Amino acid sequence: MADQLLQQIVNSLLIGSVYALVAIGLTLIWGVMNVLNFAHGDFLMVGMFIAFWCYTLFKMDPIFSIPVCAAVLFLLGLGIYRFIISKVMKGPGLAQLVVTFGISIFLANLAVMLWTPDFRLIEKPLLSGTWSLGSVQLSIPKFAASVGSVVVSAGVLLFLKKTRTGKAILAVEMNRDAALLMGINTERINSLSFGLGSALVGIAGAFLSMYYYIHPQVGGLFGLISFCIVALGGFGSIEGAFIAGILIGLVQTLGGYFFDPAYKYALVFLVYLITVWIRPQGLMG
Amino acid sequence: MTGVPTFTKRQVSISAAVLVLLALYPLAVRGSFPMHLMIMVFMFAMLGVAWNIMGGYAGMFSFGQAAFFGIGAYTSSFLLTAYHVNPWIGLLAGGVVAALAAALIGIPCSNLRGHYFAIASIAFAEIVRIHFNNWKLIGAAEGLTIPMQDESLRSFMFHSSKAPYYYIMLGFLILSLGVCSWVATSRMGFYLRAIKESHDVAKVLGIDVVRYRMAAIMISAFLTAMAGTFYAQYILYLDPESVLILPISVQIVLVAMLGGAGSVMGPVIGAAILLPISEVTRVKLGFKGSGLDMIIYGTLIMLISVYQPQGVWGLLQKIGRKNK
Numbered sequence: 001m002a003d004q005l006l007q008q009i010v011n012s013l014l015i016g017s018v019y020a021l022v023a024i025g026l027t028l029i030w031g032v033m034n035v036l037n038f039a040h041g042d043f044l045m046v047g048m049f050i051a052f053w054c055y056t057l058f059k060m061d062p063i064f065s066i067p068v069c070a071a072v073l074f075l076l077g078l079g080i081y082r083f084i085i086s087k088v089m090k091g092p093g094l095a096q097l098v099v100t101f102g103i104s105i106f107l108a109n110l111a112v113m114l115w116t117p118d119f120r121l122i123e124k125p126l127l128s129g130t131w132s133l134g135s136v137q138l139s140i141p142k143f144a145a146s147v148g149s150v151v152v153s154a155g156v157l158l159f160l161k162k163t164r165t166g167k168a169i170l171a172v173e174m175n176r177d178a179a180l181l182m183g184i185n186t187e188r189i190n191s192l193s194f195g196l197g198s199a200l201v202g203i204a205g206a207f208l209s210m211y212y213y214i215h216p217q218v219g220g221l222f223g224l225i226s227f228c229i230v231a232l233g234g235f236g237s238i239e240g241a242f243i244a245g246i247l248i249g250l251v252q253t254l255g256g257y258f259f260d261p262a263y264k265y266a267l268v269f270l271v272y273l274i275t276v277w278i279r280p281q282g283l284m285g
Numbered sequence: 286m287t288g289v290p291t292f293t294k295r296q297v298s299i300s301a302a303v304l305v306l307l308a309l310y311p312l313a314v315r316g317s318f319p320m321h322l323m324i325m326v327f328m329f330a331m332l333g334v335a336w337n338i339m340g341g342y343a344g345m346f347s348f349g350q351a352a353f354f355g356i357g358a359y360t361s362s363f364l365l366t367a368y369h370v371n372p373w374i375g376l377l378a379g380g381v382v383a384a385l386a387a388a389l390i391g392i393p394c395s396n397l398r399g400h401y402f403a404i405a406s407i408a409f410a411e412i413v414r415i416h417f418n419n420w421k422l423i424g425a426a427e428g429l430t431i432p433m434q435d436e437s438l439r440s441f442m443f444h445s446s447k448a449p450y451y452y453i454m455l456g457f458l459i460l461s462l463g464v465c466s467w468v469a470t471s472r473m474g475f476y477l478r479a480i481k482e483s484h485d486v487a488k489v490l491g492i493d494v495v496r497y498r499m500a501a502i503m504i505s506a507f508l509t510a511m512a513g514t515f516y517a518q519y520i521l522y523l524d525p526e527s528v529l530i531l532p533i534s535v536q537i538v539l540v541a542m543l544g545g546a547g548s549v550m551g552p553v554i555g556a557a558i559l560l561p562i563s564e565v566t567r568v569k570l571g572f573k574g575s576g577l578d579m580i581i582y583g584t585l586i587m588l589i590s591v592y593q594p595q596g597v598w599g600l601l602q603k604i605g606r607k608n609k
Contacts, residue, residue: 036400087591094346094542095594097403101535102586105579112576216576220531224411227404266415269408276401277393 003135008257009250014142016249018204021149022222023229023241024156025200031173031236032193035085035096039103041223043198045111047073047205048214052120055209061126062210063144069202077198081191089190104223111216120214127210145207152203156196157238169193173236221265225252228272232282240284247271307455311448318568320447324519326560327454328512333540333552334461335508338468340538341547343501344481345394346403349410350509350537353383355417355529357510358517362429363422372441376514383510384503386413391502395495398484407531414529428524431517441518450519457515458553461508466549468504477501478547509537536563543589545596554597559585 026040037043047069054065080103088095131138160166171179172189180186212218229248233240251271256264276282310323332350339345360382361375370378390409397405418426434440436449443449468474476497479487488494517523536559544555563582570578593600 030400034400036403084587084591088594091590091594092546093399094340094538094546095590097346097348097400098535098538098542099587099590101539102583102590104583105532105586106583109576109579109583113580224407228408231401231404260419262419263415266412269412272408273390273393273405273412276397276405280396280401 004257007136008253010136010138012249012253013246014139014146014249015253016246017146017149017153018207019222019225019229019249020242020245021153021204021207022201023226023233023245024153024238025197025204026226027230027233027236027238027241028156028169028193028200029197030230032169033085033089033190035089036100036227037103037197038097038100038223038227039080039107040197040201040226041219041221042104042107043073043076043201043219044205044208044222045214045216045219046076046107047202048209048212048218049111049115049205050202051206051209052122052214055122055125062122062206063126066148066203066206069206070199073202073205074195074199076202078191078195080198081194085194086187086190104219108216108219115216117216122209122214125210139211141210145210148207149204152200153238153242156200160238165192225265225268228268232272232275234282234284237282237284240282244283308452311446311451317447320451322561322564324447324451324454325564326556327451327458328516329536329540329560330553330556331454331458331461331512332509332537333544333555334458334465334549335505335512336537336541337546337548337552338465338508339498339501339505341541341545341551342469342474342481343477343498344398345406345498345502346399346538347406347502347505348403348531348534348538349390349406349408350505351529351531351533352410352413353387353506353509354513354516354533355413355523355525356383356386356506357513358523358528359417359423359429359513360510361514362431362517362523366429366432371439372514372518373439376441376511379510379514380507383506383513387502387506388499391499395498407534410529410531410534414525417525417529424524426524426526428522428527429517431521431523433521442521450515454515457511461511462549462553464504464508468501469549473497473500481547539586539589543593543596545598548596548598551596551598554601558597 022040022044025043026037029035029037029040050069050072051062051065054060054068055062060068084099084103085096088099125141127141127144129140131140131143160170168179168184169189169192171182171184172186172193176186179189225248229244230241232248233242233244248268248271252264252268255267259267311320314320332354336347336350339347357376357379360379361370361372364370364375364378365372390405394402394405417423423429431442434442436443436445438449468477476487476492479490479492480494480497484494513528516528520527540555540559541552542555543559544553545551562585563578566578566581570581
């Protein structure tokens with residue numbers, strides 16, 4: 001019993017840290033320009049497919065295609081911001097919510113058209129197999145994805161806190177008008193954060209592609225969960241998103257284990273509703 | 286005052302003419318697709334009108350209307366299959382259950398604004414969907430099949446023609462337009478708009494924000510559930526993946542936004558434009574499963590959001606004023 005519980009906790013940390021990375025990308029965009037990107041999960045799907053095709057066409061392992069995923073998603077995010085998001089920013093709030101649904105439907109179905117709705121898997125990634133640590137089984141690709149996610153998340157935090165550009169992003173998050181008065185080019189910061197947030201989810205996609213099934217609809221669930229994580233963590237808070245990501249991983253895995261696996265995602269949403277009831281601003285907001 | 290209907294003679298005569306044309310439509314068309322199309326236009330118009338009461342007037346952008354729609358469909362269908370309850374009574378029961386569910390979700394959401402409310406509404410709808418997918422009593426993922434009965438108004442079932450469904454849905458739509466314009470012109474409508482403009486100012490002015498928001502959600506849920514029961518009686522089969530899914534919720538928001546959120550007639554215009562496009566592309570292109578119909582739909586959403594975010598209704602009013 002204790003062994004199994006320990007195993008479940010390890011599993012939740014492994015998935016929770018990847019959730020955190022996905023959510024940090026989302027919260028960066030949300031925090032800077034107050035846009036909730038419903039296509040975020042589909043960006044993840046695109047990242048996974050890029051890793052898959054790099055592997056299938058060029059025999060490039062997901063570990064090495066991480067920079068490719070990051071770069072492509074950065075450009076995708078930049079393009080989507082420039083040609084779509086920036087155009088609705090001045091319009092009513094509802095349009096800003098709805099437009100990203102359009103992007104989501106577009107991307108998911110473009111993937112269906114290009115690559116069929118089939119499930120795919122990277123069959124022999126460089127990192128595979130499991131380590132046995134006492135009674136706990138540690139899947140190597142999951143462990144690598146988890147460590148990688150923590151490192152990237154820490155890197156983002158360091159970038160935001162230590163570099164000039166990072167500080168400018170945080171300044172815009174705090175107060176857009178004041179940042180503008182201080183001479184920060186807020187338009188540039190917007191597109192940069194959208195690109196950066198998308199690149200982060202692209203990296204998460206490369207990590208996940210090492211062990212997760214890849215198909216056009218894979219983003220839907222990850223997207224929904226990352227909204228809950230971001231709102232749970234608090235508006236635009238990177239640290240909050242990280243903590244909430246781990247927390248949601250715990251809820252999902254332990255809830256599925258103790259209660260009913262069919263309800264594990266329902267529990268995630270329930271925890272979200274209860275938390276915002278008590279603390280509407282989220283944990284760290 | 287925007288959104289408050291003030292009826293001029295011209296408007297009354299236009300509405301009367303449109304109503305006569307709509308009443309004659311079933312006599313003029315052949316085949317089932319044009320009828321199906323109009324029924325879907327009316328149904329989504331009604332759903333958009335219901336959304337508008339909470340989204341357009343009170344600023345609560347719900348992306349979880351499918352939950353109320355599904356609850357309505359499931360309540361009447363379950364009562365019918367398990368206890369032989371007449372679907373018309375099931376319709377009212379579904380509305381009541383959905384309104385109670387709305388109250389239940391309204392409590393934790395009573396202080397949520399903007400994106401937080403939107404996410405909470407999705408979370409709620411997803412919980413309902415997951416639960417219904419696993420709830421053995423109501424058929425879980427296999428769903429419910431409505432038992433065949435003789436066709437009559439009483440049994441809410443018609444086999445020989447779609448025309449009765451058409452008139453029933455048209456009646457429902459007119460009813461919801463009535464409810465919506467009553468809400469819009471009543472004291473409650475002004476309170477809701479005040480709450481939308483500023484939560485805090487409304488509170489300071491002495492408006493019971495939670496109570497009015499709650500009322501708006503419950504009315505909206507009741508009407509949405511009515512459409513759900515209609516849909517179940519029309520399709521005669523339902524499962525969680527056909528009535529409780531996010532795309533339905535998104536389509537409802539889209540109908541309201543395209544027509545004009547916060548105007549009584551807006552969603553009707555929105556449905557009249559959007560549904561023919563989405564249904565026709567689905568029929569013409571969707572059968573191959575290529576995703577092309579949905580790519581077009583996604584593109585359409587983006588175009589509407591970028592170029593017509595204020596809704597067509599506002600545009601029409603502007604043109605109307607110029608021509609006066």
